[in-house]
Amino acid sequence: MIVGIVGGGQLARMLALAGYPLGLRFLILDPSPSACARHVAELIQGAYDDHQKLKQLASGADVVTFDFENVPAKAACFLESLVPVYPPPVALEVAQDRLFEKRLFQELHIPTPPFVAVDSLEALQTAVAQLGLPAMLKTRRLGYDGKGQWLLRTSHDIPAAWQQLGNTPLILEGFIPFQREVSMLALRNHQGSTAFYPLVENQHRNGILRLSIAPYPATALELQARHYATQLLQRLNYVGLLAIEFFVLNDQLLVNEMAPRVHNSGHWSIEGAEVSQFENHLRAILNWPLGHTAAIGHSAMLNFIGELPDRNTLLAIPGVHFHAYGKTPKPGRKLGHATLRVDDPSTLQDKLAKLLTLMRQ
Amino acid sequence: MIVGIVGGGQLARMLALAGYPLGLRFLILDPSPSACARHVAELIQGAYDDHQKLKQLASGADVVTFDFENVPAKAACFLESLVPVYPPPVALEVAQDRLFEKRLFQELHIPTPPFVAVDSLEALQTAVAQLGLPAMLKTRRLGYDGKGQWLLRTSHDIPAAWQQLGNTPLILEGFIPFQREVSMLALRNHQGSTAFYPLVENQHRNGILRLSIAPYPATALELQARHYATQLLQRLNYVGLLAIEFFVLNDQLLVNEMAPRVHNSGHWSIEGAEVSQFENHLRAILNWPLGHTAAIGHSAMLNFIGELPDRNTLLAIPGVHFHAYGKTPKPGRKLGHATLRVDDPSTLQDKLAKLLTLMRQ
Numbered sequence: 001m002i003v004g005i006v007g008g009g010q011l012a013r014m015l016a017l018a019g020y021p022l023g024l025r026f027l028i029l030d031p032s033p034s035a036c037a038r039h040v041a042e043l044i045q046g047a048y049d050d051h052q053k054l055k056q057l058a059s060g061a062d063v064v065t066f067d068f069e070n071v072p073a074k075a076a077c078f079l080e081s082l083v084p085v086y087p088p089p090v091a092l093e094v095a096q097d098r099l100f101e102k103r104l105f106q107e108l109h110i111p112t113p114p115f116v117a118v119d120s121l122e123a124l125q126t127a128v129a130q131l132g133l134p135a136m137l138k139t140r141r142l143g144y145d146g147k148g149q150w151l152l153r154t155s156h157d158i159p160a161a162w163q164q165l166g167n168t169p170l171i172l173e174g175f176i177p178f179q180r181e182v183s184m185l186a187l188r189n190h191q192g193s194t195a196f197y198p199l200v201e202n203q204h205r206n207g208i209l210r211l212s213i214a215p216y217p218a219t220a221l222e223l224q225a226r227h228y229a230t231q232l233l234q235r236l237n238y239v240g241l242l243a244i245e246f247f248v249l250n251d252q253l254l255v256n257e258m259a260p261r262v263h264n265s266g267h268w269s270i271e272g273a274e275v276s277q278f279e280n281h282l283r284a285i286l287n288w289p290l291g292h293t294a295a296i297g298h299s300a301m302l303n304f305i306g307e308l309p310d311r312n313t314l315l316a317i318p319g320v321h322f323h324a325y326g327k328t329p330k331p332g333r334k335l336g337h338a339t340l341r342v343d344d345p346s347t348l349q350d351k352l353a354k355l356l357t358l359m360r361q
Numbered sequence: 362m363i364v365g366i367v368g369g370g371q372l373a374r375m376l377a378l379a380g381y382p383l384g385l386r387f388l389i390l391d392p393s394p395s396a397c398a399r400h401v402a403e404l405i406q407g408a409y410d411d412h413q414k415l416k417q418l419a420s421g422a423d424v425v426t427f428d429f430e431n432v433p434a435k436a437a438c439f440l441e442s443l444v445p446v447y448p449p450p451v452a453l454e455v456a457q458d459r460l461f462e463k464r465l466f467q468e469l470h471i472p473t474p475p476f477v478a479v480d481s482l483e484a485l486q487t488a489v490a491q492l493g494l495p496a497m498l499k500t501r502r503l504g505y506d507g508k509g510q511w512l513l514r515t516s517h518d519i520p521a522a523w524q525q526l527g528n529t530p531l532i533l534e535g536f537i538p539f540q541r542e543v544s545m546l547a548l549r550n551h552q553g554s555t556a557f558y559p560l561v562e563n564q565h566r567n568g569i570l571r572l573s574i575a576p577y578p579a580t581a582l583e584l585q586a587r588h589y590a591t592q593l594l595q596r597l598n599y600v601g602l603l604a605i606e607f608f609v610l611n612d613q614l615l616v617n618e619m620a621p622r623v624h625n626s627g628h629w630s631i632e633g634a635e636v637s638q639f640e641n642h643l644r645a646i647l648n649w650p651l652g653h654t655a656a657i658g659h660s661a662m663l664n665f666i667g668e669l670p671d672r673n674t675l676l677a678i679p680g681v682h683f684h685a686y687g688k689t690p691k692p693g694r695k696l697g698h699a700t701l702r703v704d705d706p707s708t709l710q711d712k713l714a715k716l717l718t719l720m721r722q
Contacts, residue, residue, distance in 0.1 A: 017381055020401055023685030289677035316650035324384030
C-alpha cells in the first residue's frame with residue numbers, strides 16, 4: 001500500500017517514519033529538490049498545480065493526503081478525480097481562508113473572537129470602530145506561523161498595516177486577552193469512528209509555536225473541545241486528523257483556527273501517547289481501526305527554531321527525545337523538536353525548567 | 362552523518378527508522394535487490410565480500426555497523442581499514458564460531474553448558490560418552506534460528522546426525538533442562554559508558570524466537586547477567602549493543618550464545634523502553650550519550666513467522682503495536698512482530714492470552 005503526500009516537509013517525513021512499521025510505503029510531491037521528506041520516501045519534484053506531476057502522484061499511490069493545507073483547491077480537486085484524497089479537499093478550502101473558516105465556526109455555534117471581513121481602507125476603519133482596539137488584522141489566506149498578521153494597538157497603526165497587507169482580502173479580529181492557548185487533535189475514519197487526543201497547552205513566540213504541554217488537565221474544557229471537534233468532523237465529513245486551536249478566556253473556549261492535517265502541537269504524541277498523531281492520521285485515511293490516544297505520562301514538546309541545540313547535551317537528559325528534520329538552518333525555520341516525557345507533572349515542570357535553561361530559551 | 366549498515370534486513374530497517382529523528386542518514390549493503398531496508402535507505406546491491414562494493418559503502422558512510430553477525434571476517438577487517446566499524450570485527454569473529462564463543466565465556470568465568478569440540482565421528486562418540494545423552498550437536502558456524510542443530514536423544518541418533526552435519530566442524534553441548542530462557546541487551550560506547558536493558562524472558566518454537574516478555578522480574582539474575590555482560594563488553598573492547606542469551610537452571614544463569622548486534626529479543630524496546638535498542642545502538646557507535654534503558658510498563662513481543670496476522674484485528678486492540686518488515690512471506694521467515702505494551706503485569710498476561718488466541722498461536 002502506497003500513501004501519496006502533497007508536501008514534503010517534516011510532517012510528511014514523520015508520517016512516513018510512522019507508516020513504515022505498518023507496512024506502508026510513501027511517495028511525496030514537493031517543488032523543492034531538498035524537501036526533507038526525501039530522505040525517507042520517493043520524491044516527485046514538481047509544482048503543486050502541475051497536472052502531469054499530480055497524475056504521476058495519483059498513479060503511484062493508493063491514497064493521497066497533505067502535509068500542509070495551502071495546496072491549491074483546484075489541484076486537490078484534480079487529484080480527487082484520480083485517487084482517494086483525505087482529508088476531503090473541501091476541508092482544505094475552508095481552512096485556507098480565515099473568513100470561510102470563521103463562518104463555518106459560527107454556523108456550528110462554536111464561539112470565535114468577533115471578526116469583520118475587510119476589503120478596503122474604509123471597511124477597515126468601519127471594522128475598527130465596530131470591534132474597538134486593540135485588534136488583529138490578518139490576511140484571509142496564506143498566513144502561517146504569525147506571517148500575514150498585524151496587531152493594531154491604536155488608530156495610528158492603521159495606515160502602515162493597510163500599506164503592508166491591504167493588497168489582499170483581510171479579516172479584522174477582536175483582540176482576545178486570553179489566559180491560555182490550547183489545541184485539540186481530533187480523528188475520524190471513513191466509517192465515522194472518532195478519537196480525540198487529550199487537550200494540549202501551547203505557547204507561541206513571535207507567532208511560532210514554541211512549547212506544547214500535554215495533557216492539559218481541564219476536564220470541562222476538554223469535553224467542550226471534543227464537542228466542537230465532533231461538530232466540525234461531521235459537518236466536513238472529515239477523514240484524517242484535524243487540529244483545532246482555541247483561546248481560553250474565563251474558562252471558556254474561543255476557536256482561533258483549524259488545520260486539516262497533522263499538527264505541530266501533536267508532536268509530543270510520538271513518545272507521549274499510546275499511538276502517535278502520525279500513525280493515527282494514516283490509520284484514519286486508510287479506514288483502519290483508530291489507535292488509542294491516551295497520554296503515557298506527561299510530555300513537553302519544544303520546537304527548535306532557526307538553529308539546532310547541542311544534540312549531546314539534550315540526549316544526556318533522561319526522558320528527552322531528540323528529533324531533527326534534516327533541514328538547512330534558516331532564521332525562523334522549524335528544524336526539529338525535543339519531547340520531554342516523564343511520569344508525573346511536577347517532574348515535568350522541574351525538568352522542563354532545566355531544559356529551557358540549557359537551551360537558553 | 363551517514364551510517365553504513367552491512368545487511369539490509371529488518372534490523373537495518375528498524376535501525377534506520379530509529380536514526381532519522383536523530384538527523385542520521387543510512388546506506389545499506391546487501392546482496393539482495395529486495396532487501397527490506399531498501400524502502401527506508403539507499404541500497405548498494407552487492408556481495409559482502411565484494412571489495413568494490415565494500416569500498417563504496419565505506420566511502421559513503423561516516424561509520425559502519427552490521428545487521429547480522431555472519432559477515433565474513435575478512436570483509437569486516439577490510440572495511441575497518443577504510444572507515445570506523447562497530448561493533449569491533451573481533452566480536453563478529455568470536456560470535457561466528459560456537460567454539461570460540463564458548464572458550465571466551467570460559468575464560469571470563471561465565472558458566473556455560475558443558476561442551477566438546479567434534480571433528481570426526483570418533484570424536485563425536487567420545488564426546489557423547491563424556492557428556493551423556495541427551496545432548497545437542499551443533500555446527501560451529503552459520504547456525505541461526507535453530508538451523509544446524511540436532512538433538513541426540515539416544516545413541517541411535519548419532520549416525521543420522523553425523524550424516525547431516527558431519528561435513529563441517531561441530532560442537533557437542535550437554536543438554537540443559539532449563540526452566541527459562543532469558544536475554545540481556547547490553548550497551549557500551551567508545552568512552553566505556555555502559556547501559557543495560559532489563560532482563561527479557563524468551564520463548565522459542567522450532568528454534569525460532571516466538572515471544573519475549575519484558576521486564577523479567579528477577580533482581581539476582583539481572584545483577585548476574587549485568588556482571589557477565591560487563592566482562593564481555595570490556596574484554597572485547599565492545600562498542601554498540603551486545604545481546605546475550607542465557608538458560609535459567611536452578612536460579613543460576615548458563616550462557617547459551619551472544620549476538621554482536623541489535624536483537625529480536627529487544628524489539629519490545631521500541632514502545633516498551635524509554636529509548637529503543639535501535640536508537641541506543643546508534644548512540645553507542647556514534648559515541649553519543651547512551652539513552653535511558655528503563656522499561657515503560659510491561660511488554661510482550663510476538664514474532665510473525667511465515668505469515669502476517671490480520672492487521673486490523675491487531676490494530677483494534679489497545680496497547681498493540683504492529684510492525685511489518687515489508688518482506689515477501691515464506692515459511693519460517695520473520696515477517697514482522699507485534700508489541701503489546703500495558704501498565705501492569707497482570708493486564709499483560711490477560712491481554713497476551715487473548716492476543717495469542719486471536720492469532721491462533
